[in-house]
Amino acid sequence: MEGQEILHKGLKEYFGFDTFKGNQEAIMRSILSEKNTFVLMPTGGGKSLCYQLPALLSEGTAIVISPLIALMKNQVDSMRNFSQEDGIAHFLNSSLNRQEVEEVKRDIMAGKTKLLYVAPESLTKLENIEFLRNVKISFYAVDEAHCISEWGHDFRPEYRRIRPIIKEIGLRPVIALTATATPKVQHDIQKTLGMLDAEVFKSSFNRPNLYYEVRRKTETIDREIIKYILSQGDKSGIVYCLSRKKVDDFSQILQANNILALPYHAGMDAATRSANQDAFLMEKVNVIVATIAFGMGIDKPDVRYVIHYDIPKSLEGYYQETGRAGRDGGEGKCIAFYSEKDLQKLERFMHGKPVSEQEIGRQLLMETAAYAESPVCRRKVLLHYFGEDYNIENCEHCDNCLNPKIKVEAKELLITVLEAIIALKEKQKADYVVNFLLGKETSEIETFSHNELEEFGSGSDESEHIWNAVIRQASLDNYLKKDIENYGILKVTKKGKDFLKKPVSFKIVKEEEEEGDLPDLESESSLASAGGSTGGAADPVLFSMMKDLRKKLSKKLNVPPYVIFQPASLEAMATSYPITLEELQNIPGVGAGKAKRYGQEFVDLIKKHVEENDITRPEDLRVKTVANKSKLKVSIVQAIDRKVALDDLAESKGIDFNDMLTEVEAIVYSGTKINIDYFLDEVMDEDVLEDIYDYFQEAETDDLQKAQEELADYTSDEIRLVRIKFLSDMAN
Template sequence: MKNKDIIYNGLKKYFGFDTFKGNQEAIINSILSGKDTFVLMPTGGGKSLCYQLPALLMEGTAIIISPLIALMKNQVDAMRSYSEKDGIAHFLNSSLTKAEIEEVKKDIVSGKTKMLYVAPESLTKQENIEFLRSVPISFYAVDEAHCISEWGHDFRPEYRRIRPIINEISPRPIIALTATATPKVQHDIQKTLGMTNAEVFKSSFNRPNLNYEVRKKTDQIDKEIIKYILSQGRKSGIVYCLSRKKVDDFAEILQANNIRALPYHAGMDAATRSSNQDAFLMEKADVIVATIAFGMGIDKPDVRYVIHYNIPKSLEGYYQETGRAGRDGGEGKCIAFYSEKDLQKLERFMQGKPVSEQEIGKQLLLETAAYAETSVCRRKMLLHYFGENFDLPNCENCDNCLNPKIKVEAKELLITVLEAITALKEKQKAEYIIDFLVGKESSDIETYGHDQLEEFGSGEDEEESTWEVVIRQALLDNYLKKEIENYGILKITKKGKDFLKNPVSFKITKIDEDEDDISDLESEDSDIMASGGVSGGAADPVLFSMMKDLRKKLSKKLNVPPYVIFQPSSLEAMATSYPITLDELQNIPGVGSGKAKRYGKEFVELIKKHVEENDITRPEDLRVKTVPNKSKLKVSIVQAIDRKVALDDLAESKGIDFNEMLSEVEAIVYSGTKINIDYFLNEVMSQDVIDDIYAYFKETEKDDLEKAQEELPEYDETEIRLVRIKFFSELAN
């Protein structure tokens, strides 16, 4: 019987299919002919079958190295469902008893087992190495192979040891499979597994059915996500959060709002985690709130939306996680929420790690930030990241293509960038090149003597953000490329060199300016919130304007700056949800019971009158119902301040850094709770300093920390924030 007949008969017999998808047949032929094989195939493309079918057809047992116990169980259950005998597939990991391990070994020795799933940790145990040396092995499959690379989104150091262990057991062909790998990661995987001569099969990373959207993260995010999930009825979805605590908290919030949601993260006990996963697969739950631990290899075809509560730390992670939507080819909505604060948090997580790891992490974060902030087609940018060109001008299924921004000519700017890179001998990364262009005199630039070059400062007339856009677009249009071995260093391509000799039109997206003002209603009072974030715009500009007039009138009467009464972001939220009672007003961000009682009466009367006169149907009362103990930390901070506990000691006892402690205290006073931190101020600052900063806040027209630092250069940020807390507490609450 010919090879072709054997594999088609096997496909029909074991899996019930008549035809293969994409590269599957060629990949299986490569393994059957004993070649090392590298498979790059997006989620839902049918990677598992590429090693499952050859394992069933070949002599001996295939060793499948897989990173997660839950994933192994899922795959083994699936394989057993295709066969009459359970022994056809087994896993070997820490969840098994000694008796179960003996049963597995017996089935392998008898030749029943065609596939053995192992975690890399189990593979390195001496007793397992010795056992596997005694049995015939058909080939090794390394699933989720991106875990090998430090540049991959889910690096596992134990994956680095796979090749030496394979050599120790019995060298056989290797198939490495991953759903996400940049050219850099692919190179790293092949080098580490000693398979640089492997046959490479790369499928397109384009998932046309997925809609990509990035939204600015505001303090209304919980409400926004709940509204979206409720609008989806009983469709299946995943919400990814950065921390385990956030997963638990947000799952509870969704449950409190009548959404069938369950949490999933590595900190839960195995039984609960497995039970929650099964509930989602069996449609007893509609939403899983998870860390990235959830989803690897989970074969649920009808996930209709994937929401990222926090922007992920790499584009590979983002692609992998969004890839869990619409695996059946149907609708798949991918919404990511992005804020600078999340980016800073991810950077903080890297502190304390080895310098090389921090450098890698920083580069990956820069790519993610570029994706979140870009105005070009998101699909084009994602595919470019994975080394694939997308030539259509408009993908018609991402927020930037559906709402395109204005393009402007930037031919001269690209010439300036290419000349700067040439002057720097193509040895620098984007951040360095931008510093060089704008003439920033950093220690590195001076050390290398680059400040003496003619091109230094040649781009000082443009903002750094403009140069970021030019470089990003030049990479997408293949005028520049990033070197694979030394990640991040920019090189000029042949197309870029041709452009320098004969420049052609080159367009970039126009950068929006003056985004600080809500509806341009009153330029003197910008919408930059206390946190420094830009507001998203009020739903009812007429009401917003009336409330600002009322706030101004009250500020004159009470002799306090307008922002002390209500922050612009709070007014904006009022002009969106129309609170008409003091209780409803307390659901507005930044309005606690103290502030509502002190200033709220006239505002809710104004809103009520406006609603009645204009016959406004208020939005459905979708209030994010919180769950008990949500404000436990804030309550304990207020109690500790009442006991006069020093704020630095308090931060240490809560396991947070001092800046985070200040942010918590700021949130407490902004929501209207009155506290007294004089005992701490008097210990760490002189009365003159306190009086000087206090007077500044009393006179300024808007609450802007950056502006305060500019106006008060002799004081550091911490001193200014501490006095601002005292000021707010005394005058606003």
């Protein structure tokens, strides 16, 4: 009782609060009674207080190990605000000079300092170890503890050295705290810190006020996001991108569309980065476009939306980033854009890393893909990932629950999956199990002679997509679990074994489209549904009318329809209704040349349609090209005029040949005439050129995949080069 009174008194005296939140009081009692303590508390739950107050109430100095210098400074400043004495909290890191370090050490030795924040790198320095050996330490707090685990979303190798250093300095109780950890990561943290005996405190990961949605990423993503941000007025929001370049480009695009936005990433100088962060916190700007470097320890309560331009590398990262929305319990919209291409790009980034790291990265990406592609309640999938059951049938606050899909009975399919996993001695991961069910004789399956098992190929009459859906749903319903020690390996639970003895109803979602399929934009009905699913607002009637006009012009001018305008360009026109040639040039794939040559009839048609149907146009939506992008295109056109070989040009621009062809394709699609005959003469046989050219004259589409099927003898590069010549000759 006395301990309870001391805690309540301290809470009021130092922090001005009357009551604790959630588990805070029990956590503090645990560390004050010198027990190792593990705290899993989502963002906004009040983690810092769990070690700050016990440190103030204990004899000696608490050592707080924290990964970010900016975070340490914030925490030290806030602790000093609660106290009369500046020396009550200090940090020790690379930003301090020799004199400042001495001042910190003096305050500690004088018994003034209750909290000392250190970066793991500073903790490993010999002089600091020697110094701390002579300090009375109350306890160690390891903040952002997920950095210890290779399975965590922010792994830092130096975090794995914390335990040996604590041993060198002197053993004291440890409190480890994190906002995101799967059961696997939690186990890893406790094992690495030597605290498997710790008292564990978990708070729920459910944030009921957050709305989750995943949209298909298409060429009109910039337009979609701009439209969304403009609809939000002056509300604060964050847009996360994976690369620094995308952050710079997209923040400029937002600014060009009169949105108060600033960039934030680790490549900027510290002063600019800090100024941009402050501008957002002080509400001088509404939007921050950032890499994941932004947000750790940012305590802005009224972020109303978090948009992921690119799907993140892990669900932990995604949860952490979306957790910055609605921290005051108010509205928080979390919208992520997803395409399989992004996933493939992230996988390519992993090449060259150690094999174990690649394997972990791939497993984490698979979880992210499963979340993005799943038709099941987003909340259920997310909470299950963190080891928490969510048994409400419909959360009514995610895209999948608001548009529920039809469910079909899959009892027999689950039996097949469970029997296959047991036949494989519960030693394989999901992709191996699926290949085994489909009867694919992969080298791995043959090595283990699993192709000789009776269950091999027992699921060959269903698709890979269906088996993935069954495994996902079986995990969510706890018939299967992933092994903690070897993450990704599927184990059958007790509930799964009981099911095999006495099967009950088990349903999966019936999906109309195979995962990863994009609607065919050439079909009018699918365009309407594509508009619905992506949040775009393409007008199916106008789209159909423009297709008819395109067909009429193609006959008259004797060129294939796609040469006039690509389907994606027509879709964009049916979304933003350009009614002048100048507006038409802002449509993706339409440049000045194309607008002049073909545009007038299209803008006349659109104008008439808009007037007759009294349509309000989003005419203030001007997705302007970012200057540096057009600079590259201009320099490519100039180099081609000077007859520079395209492979040499790619090398001089620091891009690969593939990307160079993509840039040149964009130039000709937008209506600029170029002549690459000088390069074709050098690298290609005349017969080959004529053959491919004739194909495009006859073809109904310029689709590369279809061309490759028809022209199997030729390489993709050869086909693309001739397609560039053909489009430039015919259309421009």
